[in-house]
Amino acid sequence: MSWLRALRETARSGLTVERRRLAPAVAARGALGLALVIGFSLALFGPAVAASSAFGAFQAAIATFQRSWRPRPTLALASGGSLAVSTFLGYLTGAHTVLFLALLLLWTFLSGLVWAAGPTAGIIASSNVAIMLVTITLPTSVATAAGHAAMIFAGGVVQAALVVLLPVRPWGAQRDALADALAAEADYARRLRHDPVAPFDPVPLMTARSAAAVTPRQARRRPAELHGPRRLAERIRPVLASLADPAVGAPAEGPQRDRVRELLAAAGEILDAAARAIRHGEPVRLPPAAVAALRTPDTGSILTDRSHRAALRLAALLGDVVETAEPRTETGSGAEPGTGMGPGTGSGTGTGTGSGVGTEGRAGASSAPSSEAAPEPPEPADPPGPLGLPAPRTRPTLLRLAPLVLAQMRAEVRPGSAILRHAIRVSAVTAAGYLLGLVLPFGHGYWAPMASVMVMRPDFSQTYSRSVARFGGTLVGVALASGVVQTAHPGTYLSAGLAVLCAFGMYLLMRTGYAVSQVCVAAYVVFLLGMEGSGVTQTVRDRVLLTLLGGLLAMLSYALYPAWETPRLRGRLADWLAASGRYAAAVAARYAAPAGPGSPDVREALLSARAARVAWHDALGRAVHEPVRHRGLSHAAAEDAGHALAEFGRAAMLLEAHLPERGAPPLPAAAGLAEVLREATERGAKAVRERGEPVWDDLRETVAAWDTEVTDPLLRKAARLLLDALDELSAALADA
Incomplete structure (x- = not known):
């Protein structure tokens, strides 16, 4: 795909508005929490504290909308607490440009690495950096900064309490999954x-499996039908x-x-x-x-x-x-x-x-x-639990999750890691945007780095589509909000009310498209800062130009220091082939040594194959929109190769569907088939990585002997289907 076409496709994707089922009750609850925090802070502490505490409540509510299976109150508290720490550290160094720049580089680098733990953690970490850039302009002393940080955390506590006190369809996400x-x-x-x-599209089953893992506290409260x-x-x-x-x-x-x-x-x-x-x-x-x-x-x-x-x-x-x-x-x-x-x-x-x-x-x-596929790493089959059902899969608490996240982040600090490249890009771009904001004669230069850190993602298509959407949404939102401020001159409480209204619109429409949500976010920031009088004099042109600058920096950084997925497709395909071969081999081995349908080695191999399949399809979806040459694996060949491996998995699944019960007569020939399947697919995976064409001569000989030794027509046909699928894979790669 050419650069021009890639830019056109990503721009169209970013500006797309989708029809989605809205959740007005959940949006109203988030807006209620924000209104309570702003009203309480205004009454007792004034506009400056209200603005900072509002950011805490606003971000905590956004965290509860993320696609996560953790309890919503936990997400709100984690968001509020991490934002409080970020902003307090920013307050301490904000008066010293060099110190703050060093903190900004470190904080954005870490926020980039946090994407290794998943999109929810990555979005919360990126938002913390963006909001920190705004809130550090509010306090004037360390004591005041500590008070602001405390109020930010209080905003998260309020949102968490509202989730508990005003539950809206509890376990709804798990039920839907x-x-x-x-x-x-x-x-x-x-x-x-x-x-x-x-x-068969495996995504719903993968999502349901993710949703089934619960924390110990959730396990005590989960409805039995789930x-x-x-x-x-x-x-x-x-x-x-x-x-x-x-x-x-x-x-x-x-x-x-x-x-x-x-x-x-x-x-x-x-x-x-x-x-x-x-x-x-x-x-x-x-x-x-x-x-x-x-x-x-x-x-x-x-x-x-x-x-x-x-x-x-x-x-x-x-x-x-x-x-x-x-x-x-x-x-x-x-x-x-x-x-x-x-x-x-x-x-x-x-x-x-x-x-x-x-x-x-x-x-x-x-x-x-x-x-089919699932995103989790391999694990044993679930042990039996009450009512004859499997015991619940456990999810670590936040405290126990911390060392696991740190380990994931450390694992990404290696050459070739897309997460590491993202961390380097986002930290460099945010620092450059901050410095340019200081130099340019616009004032409130945080709009540029804030835009950069919010739009940047580890992959090309999301970064570019969000950059376009952010600019378009900011242009509309800032123009509307600034027009209201300049013409109506709303007072403190009216500005606060308008900010809450914009937040409600953002919560309500955030799943319909990034551009739509950014209209509400941009207007929210204008009204919130206007409540305290900060930024009222900044023109629409200044804010829009700084946002455009931030988006352009983000897009330029990916062009100069990319992490393309297209060159990695062969490696992803090889991983899927090897994992599928281990799964088929584990199934065949069970015919030689019957252990019943619940064999843990089959289950572990299955989950490994699922994870590899997901990684392949995710990579293929990202590579489609990249403006780079295929380098040895065209998109058509990739589609054909994926279809072949899907057929290989289906043939193995047909064998698994009829695994012999424990104690059934063994089939000695199956041991040889299992060994050849494992070795042949491992060699084939190596050939795929090295841009060679895999051959299956030894497997072909084994299947021919299998046809004469095995009388069961199902087993003969399934073995032939496995070989046919691998031949189809070789044909697809030969045409690459």
Whole structure:
């Protein structure tokens, strides 16, 4: 992509306004907290303290809107506390240009490295630097600065208290994540009716897995219906694929295929019903026709062999989903008797009264997780917990998280790290913007470095799109707010009210687009500083020019010191190939030494493959918009290679869907297949990194021998599918 086209695409992306579901109640709560802080500070301390405390409350509320699964009060307190520390240190050095410049360099460098811990931490850290540049202009002494810092933290405390006292849809984000995962499974089931090898988007399952990790305090309060369905959704995924795929299931046409389509349609309706129930915290309302379709007794006479067992397994798992999705009390699951979806399936305890898995539902089809992607690093399978469900995955508290974040930051201090390059860029640009703001005859030069630090991100497309959006939003917001200030001359309390109104607009519209939110943010800053009389004399032209300067510095820095993702694509692809090979090898090894469907080595390999798949797709998405040459892997070849590895993972997943139970007769030939898969994919990954073309001759010989030694048609076909996918990968790379 040329630079001109890249700039045009990123500008269009930055100025795009999206239709999103708004959360007016949450926005009103954030604005209420801001109003309380400003009103209290104005009444007792005056406009200067009110302005600084308002920034604390404003930033704390923004932190609660970030995509994080931590408790919202914790995010508000962390934001308020870190901003208080940042601004106090800025106050101490603000009167000495050299000292403050040194602090600014250090603070922005650290804020850049914090992106290693994730976007939520990175956004909070960047905002702290930006707000510090504004607030240090307010106090006049160390004692006053300490008071301002305390009020900033108090603003975070107020926002945290309001989240506790005025809860708006508690556990709503976790409910949405789990409901989206089930809805994605429902959509997948419906698509399989028309395309038996339809692809599956793993993002909802990945998000649900992230949401399932809880802190110890959250674990004591989490609703029971949020504990369990995620694992069931992952187990349903391979069963759906196994039932639909004509290579291992029912023929492509005929009565069996018609019956499979009926079962898939019924599964989609039931999964949608469970998703709606979880999203709204209400009982599951099952469509009678879908339940009847799953419980039809003639399934056994129409479907045969593995298709029949997959159908029984699907009915049992759907029953488990319905039971776990019901809002529970402490004494039971809340599911009514008689909701079983498959003939003879019981609750897993032999009573036959629930909708869980009974003995017939387990026959011939094991419970296996999906082969798709998730962002977490590998970990063992969850141990059993109460009610027969897995124990909750734990998330460290903030205090225990601190050393982990420091370790992540240290790990990024290495050559070639995109995070390190971002930290260097943002610190250099912010310092340059601050110095230029001092030299230029505009006054209040913090607008330039504030714009830079807020728009800069570790990747090209976000940095450039946000720069354009920031300039456009600031132009509109500053013009409107300055026009009101210059014509109406609002007093202190009216300016405060207008600032709160702008903050409410920002909270309400922040998910619709960065440009829209920046209109509100720019107006908020003008009204807030106008409340104290600071910056009233600065013209619209001065503020806009300084914002433009900050955006241009950010864009220029990425052009001069980039961290392009395009040259790294081969390495990402090689990582995914190696991880997928280890996963397929772990699955094949379980046939040689049956250990049941819950094998921890299979689970760990699966999670590693998921993480590599996510890294590849994220890198590919960023590389598409970069104005650089592909350097050995064109975008078309990358798409074809990604499709090939996705097919490889799907074939491995079909094998995993039918893992033998513990104690089943071993298949010695599977050990050789597992070893060759591991070695061949490791060599292939090395060839991909070195821009070579991987060959699979040894794997081809093993698969040929496998065809003569193994009688099970599923195993023969799955091994052939693995080899075909790798051949497709080689063909894609040959055309690169």
